[in-house]
Structures are given as C-alpha cells and as structure tokens.
Amino acid sequence: MRGEPGPRPLSATLGLTLASALVWGLAHLRAGRRTAGVVLLSVYGTLLAVGTAAATVLRPEALGLLARPGRLAGVAVATVLAGLWWAALIVASYRVLRPSPLTGVRHALARGVVGLMCAAVLLPSFYAARLAYVGREVVTTVFAERGAAADADPWRGRHRVNILLLGADAAPSRPGARTDSMSVAAVDTRSGRTVLFSLPRNLQHVPMPEGPARRMFPFGFTGDGIPGRPALLNEVYQWAEDHPAMVPGVPAGRRGPELLKRTIGGILGLPIDYYAMVDMKGFARIVDATGGVTVTVKHDIPYGLEGGVLRAGTRRLSGQEALWFGRSRSDGDDYIRMGRQRCLLDAMARQADPFTVLRSFERLADAAKRYISTDIPQESLPAFIALSSKIKDARLESVQFVPPLINTAAPDWALIREKVSAATGAPPASAHRARGDRDAGDARSPEPSPGPTTPFPAEQVPLNASCN
Incomplete structure (x- = not known):
C-alpha cells in the first residue's frame, strides 16, 4: 500500500x-x-x-x-x-x-x-x-609537482627524514633576505620521534659543500669579504641567489635553499631531504588569521620603536606583537631570541585546533601561498600527513648549538656532528656528506641502521613552556 x-x-x-x-x-x-x-x-x-x-x-x-x-x-x-x-x-x-x-x-x-x-x-x-x-x-x-608516481610508502627503507625549517626576514636597510631562523627537524619515520637542531644565524667560517662554493670559499664562507664584518650563516641563502654560478643549473628562488640545504647538511652531518621556509611577514599574517597566539612572557620586552612594551604575563599576541616578540634582541642576545622563537612555534602548533584552522582557512591559505615556499613534492604530501600523526604523539626534543657548547666565532664542526649523531642514534657522518654532495648515490637510499651510540641528552621540549 x-x-x-x-x-x-x-x-x-x-x-x-x-x-x-x-x-x-x-x-x-x-x-x-x-x-x-x-x-x-x-x-x-x-x-x-x-x-x-x-x-x-x-x-x-x-x-x-x-x-x-x-x-x-x-x-x-x-x-x-x-x-x-x-x-x-x-x-x-x-x-x-x-x-x-x-x-x-x-x-x-x-x-x-x-x-x-x-x-x-x-x-x-x-x-x-x-x-x-x-x-x-x-x-x-x-608544493612542487615532479610528475613522479606516488610511492605507497616513501619511507620504506628510510629510518629518518630531515627537513630544514627556515624563517626568512628582509629589511628596508638591506637588499635580499636573511635566514635568521634555521633549524633541522630530524624525524624518525617509524616512531615519529623528532629532534630539532637549531643553528644560530651568526655562525662564522661556515664550511661550504663540494663544488663551486667550496672552490670559492675553501677555508669557510666569507661572503663579500667586507673588512671588519665576518660573513655569517644567515647570509648563505641570499649569496646563492645573487651568484647563480654557485649552484649551477638551479633556477632563481631555488638557489638559496639548495645551497643552504647542502651547507647545513655538511655542518650537521645529515642529508637534508627537504626545506620549508616562511617569510616573517607571512608569520604575522598566519598569527592574525588564527586570532593571535597565547604565550607566557616571563619578563617585559621592549616593543616597537616608540617605547612600547610587551608586559610580562600570559597574554594573547597579535601577529605584529608575536613577530616582534620572536625577533627582538633588545632584552638579550640571539640565543634568548632563538629560545623564544622555538617556544612561539610550539605554542602556535598546540593552539591550532581544527575549528580554528577551518574558521580561518581562507586567510591561512592566502598567507601560505604568498609567504611559504618548500620543495616537498605534491606526491609526498599523503605520506607527510600520515607521518605528522606519529610526530604529534611522539617526543619532540631540541638541541641548540649555541654558547657555551659552541663558539660561534670559531665553531667546532666535529663536535656538532658528534652531538647530532648521539642525539639521533645514527653513526657519525663525515663532513659535507650532504644530499647534494652524493655524486652517484640515490637521494632516497637507505640510511645506515642506528648503532649502539649512547643518546646525547637532548632537551625535551615541554608542552607548557614559557617563552622568555
């Protein structure tokens, strides 16, 4: 019926x-x-x-x-x-x-x-x-499109993927950009355990990778060679962009990341697989798109050029305030600033809940398109998303190569590689064995199995860390 x-x-x-x-x-x-x-x-x-x-x-x-x-x-x-x-x-x-x-x-x-x-x-x-x-x-x-078929498991045979994380900054007083924030995330592809190696921007006499850069700077990077002003690690990126012969065959916009990947890979003794860089203007836009970021400031920090102050206490910072908070050196040195930047990024990651991301998706997407660059291929995105779930549930540890461990004016490169090896549990790598220096090896070849090295006591990053 x-x-x-x-x-x-x-x-x-x-x-x-x-x-x-x-x-x-x-x-x-x-x-x-x-x-x-x-x-x-x-x-x-x-x-x-x-x-x-x-x-x-x-x-x-x-x-x-x-x-x-x-x-x-x-x-x-x-x-x-x-x-x-x-x-x-x-x-x-x-x-x-x-x-x-x-x-x-x-x-x-x-x-x-x-x-x-x-x-x-x-x-x-x-x-x-x-x-x-x-x-x-x-x-x-x-994300780059390489046209390659996606591998169902791109981490097969690989114990670790190493990603160079860069924060680039430009100033009206000088041309180009400086990579004032440089870290390498070494991620265990099986467990998600991540060790973050932070390098200060003011490392001097940086050894260059094999090829034209090493031939030009056989005793370490000196940049333009201006008397009385040593060349620093944060200048390598723009130097490569301004001197195409240093990275032959690489187009503009990719020369800086490529040479910096190989240079930092040599310093750490790790092959750098990918990089991801955010322009600091974009960082402020991202913070504003999500409605600000809440951090605990231990001490007052001078803010702006007109006598403003970021007062101590737990407060929600706007994009401009967060940018100044991460960049300011008026209350300390580069190393205090590095710690604040790391803690600021951690706070943003913890506060980026799905509702906030969805609500601000279009503004975040606009900032990403304009201010973020990377060489992670589109084909690898599914694997990275799956890996991110492991990272979220695993330990995040940090090693900072700053004084007194490292003298930035005369760095002990062998000591840096020893600490990296101990923190990751991998055998020490020889200097300059970066991905770009492998003449015949496959960039995705398996890494050696971790040896019996005693892990270096890296700092475990607390989830409720204050940022000053």
Missing part, C-alpha cells in the same frame, strides 16, 4: 520532513513507501559509517587522499552534487508526505520552511567545495 489515507497536519508534515533530512528515508517509511525508505536509510547508514571512520580511525589516510590536486577538485564537485541531491531529497520527502491542501499564508510558510531546510544543506556543501578549491590552490602553488 502506497501512502496513508487522509490529510496530515502541516506541523506533522514539516516535522517529519526535518526528521527525514537528518535521517534519510524516515518520511518515505512513514508514508508507506518501504522499499524507497529502506534503500535511503541503508545509504545513509553506510555514508555515516564511512564518514565516522574517515574522521577518526582513518583520519590520516583520509587527509592524505585529499592532499592531491585532482582529488581536491573531485571533492569540490562531489560536495556540490551531494548538496543538490540532499536538497532534492528534502523536497521529495515533503511531497511524499502529502500534507493537507494549503493556500495563502500556510502555503507560503510551508515553502519557506522547506526552503530553509534546503539552504541548511546547500550552503555547507558550497562552502566545503570552496574550501576544497582553495586547498587545491595551496597544494599546486606551494
């Missing part, structure tokens, strides 16, 4: 329509259309189970699948179609319930309520499609 005899009150019809919008098929079952109702309810249950699994147990895998431009474009189209289909189902549910004949105000009210229900499912689907489109733009703009 199809349908029920007699009219149904408008309030009951709209209530059942709403219920069917929330749980597909209820209206059809109530109207006696059992086959259609069971089919709709089964589809709803299946989609709900798949969505729950994707959001919980399979979340890294689901996010990894979405980190591909083609799939993101498909998601944008699919969400729009799903919204249209859902709205059509709401209208069909209302019609199948056969309300009593309506005229005038009651008819307009019914149409308005059903229209609101349709809008309630269409607007989120259109917004989700917009986010998918913006995400696709970020992936294609920021």
